[in-house]
Amino acid sequence: MLSARADRWTLWVVGIAALLALPILTVFATALQPAGPVWRHLVDTVLADYLANSILLMLGVGIGTLLIGVPTAWLIGVCEFPGRRFFEWALLLPMAIPAYIIAYTYTGLLDFAGPLQSALRETFGWTRHDYAFPEIRSLPGAVVMLTLVLYPYVYLLARAAFLEQSAAVLEVSRSLGAGPWRRFFNLTLPLARPSLIAGMSLVQMEALADYGTVQYFGVSTFTTGIFRVWFGMNDAIAAAQLAALLLLFVFALLVLEQLSRRQLRFHPTSARQQRLPRLVLRGRRGGLATLACAMPLLCGFVIPASVLAVWAARTMPQMLDERFLRLMANSLLLAMGAAGLILVLALLLGYGQRLRPRPLVRLAVRGASLGYAVPGAVIAIGVMLPLAAIDRNVDGWARVGFGVSTGLLLSGTLVALLFAYCARFLPVALHGVEAGLTRLRPSMDDAARTLGASPRAVLWRVHVPILRGSLLTVLLLVFVDVLKELPATLILRPFNFNTLAVRTYELASDERLADSAGFALAIVLAGVGPVILLSRAIGRGRLEP
């Protein structure tokens, strides 16, 4: 009963998903080979540590980002208090700061040799054992650092969900006598669940994939383990098996999440939407609301950015040359191109899944969205190997057929880099797109189809305009992610092509923090502009009828 046209959607979605899953399939293929004696060693010594630390990190960051992201999103979305308009976009700022950079700045500030502890020792004449100070470079420290820069993901998705929630439902509950707390916990929160879960699982995946922060803090996780086995012990197969294990774990979590909301529908029941009057917080309650929004902004942005600015003050003047402008242009163009491309792919996959919700399609889309939990370097190698194989085959074929060598067509070009970005960051976009589509009633599709619109037209002319806010959010998330991305860029970029992140890394890994601060600050500032612009656009998108 399926027409040829209908099948084409399935084909497209599965095809794109398979392509994007290629790097991960490469990892699995490598993992299937028999490993050396390294596993014995891992089980005997460090594996338990890796597991425990990774799980604690994931849970800690998940809880931390919910605790910051949800209340702030609710305050901004539903209430009115002093400074709300400012915090609406300012709360997003921490996401412009790469996790390893915030780790460097807080270490510089709070470490034993840093200014704070040194001042304490000098003032009170203490020595090392006279006082207790929380150690920043530890597992809890890593949880706090990652939470501070990742909570905006939860905040963004939660806020979008709160804004798009049906006022009618809340009005009914209000007229039935439910107080604000009860409305929040019994209605607002459960209705926003797809977005909250999407935000939290993104954040947890990012925490699992983090390498820079945990490595600097000396916390051994699965990710540091993969690199240690791969490079230190020179065993690529065992490293791939570790990575595969990580992937299976994430896959299981994603499937569980899907199953848990299988029977539920989250779309509004009424088409007529009216905005509820904001809950006005005055006096002490208003002050508390302001404080609740100010703290994450202060700790996640103002303090680290100030530290960077102080460090960069001396090196800034000689940094701003022609080369710097090129770095800036490279970073921005790459991030914009990748973000646009990824958004389109995510729309195709998300909508395709809505059109054809059959197991094969679902599985393909899930498979393509694992990349976010994988360290960028692993994705990069997973991109490098198949592309090189393609190049080799094309080259061999051209040599035989035409007597010419085509050399490398894909490897070492921006195509390889964009491919890696798509494989790694598609899940970010897909989560947002899916969460958005879930809130659209299927009857809307049916109505449009009845009126003669093709499935494609429904997507571009109905869904995209309605979901503009969600889609812009997605665009922003991916843009900032690509801007900060380091490992894949470092591994796959072409000759004579650098980005701000690469430059920052080169100086920081040479332990010239003061020199790298200027470039780190440039990444932050490059991210801030779009954050503000898009935040405005999201706000405007909501007000349109």
Place this chain on the structure above:
Amino acid sequence: MSKPSKLGVFFFTLWLVSGLLAAPLLAADEVNIYSARKEDLIKPLLDDFSKQTGITVNLVTGKEETLLQRLQSEGANTPADLLLTTDAGRLAAARQAGVLQAVTSESLTQHIPAAYRDPEGYWFGLSVRARPILYAKDRVKPTELSTYEDLAAPKWRGKVCVRSSDSIYNQSLVAGMIAHHGEAKTEAWAKGLVANFSRPPKGGDRDQIKAVAAGECDITLANTYYLGGMLSSSDEAEREAAAKVAVFWPDAQTTGVHVNVSGAGVTAHARHRDHAVKLLEFLASDQAQRWYAETNNEYPVNPAIPPSATLQSWGTFKVDTLNVAKLGELNAAAVQLMDRAGWK
């Protein structure tokens, strides 16, 4: 439908641009480098080379392991002519992987001592990096120090800072100890050293030096160019910290100070082989060797070139004569040993 097609155009343009970026690779008068040395620590030399010879140099930097991986997966089609690393073990690994070719050059054998190059010319060391003991001037007398081995003695309990065993520098150091003393003895030493840690390993080499200066511990292990870099840092706090720390050259009576080299090898499928050799010769020349010494406080491989004034002020030392290629062979054993010893 305008949205996707616009993006399609953008994507296509990017692809074209990337093609243009790759296009110069086909030109003749150039040489392409995969470098694990950071751009700042090699680009000025490459610019000089271009100026003197008219040969364009294309550079992509990265971590040595992934550059090696890239070289391997690209196979015969690789655009790279020269692989630069900061660690001899990786050069040995590259040779083993079959991605390098042998080079004979009188100029190279003349300028580079045999201990710092591959016996068959697959790779050549270009600068030497030493990893001595650093100590707090006000709390440790140099007479209390003697060898790396002695750092495991109970008298240093709670006084040693080191960075994590993820660091290739520590992995190489332990690999060297295994080469000299065997695994069992080295493991016992590592356990003793771990027992002496004042805090769990963390941070980079400069962080260890700062910790010593601030009193978190009394001694540490660090590469000399980090101390040199701190002494000339733009950050005043770093300069002050570095001034509180001094260098001790261990194992003067025994095996000598642990050293590693940064170096380079011509790739097996180099399309600009002659230019690559020319560049190698340039990097071993007096002019370039002087630059290595002055700019990054590394020791020149070329014995005719004196180290920088800063390096000279720290005195001379006995160098471990172990062929640096051995460090690469024993690296995996070293990492597992450190895991067993509980060296995080």
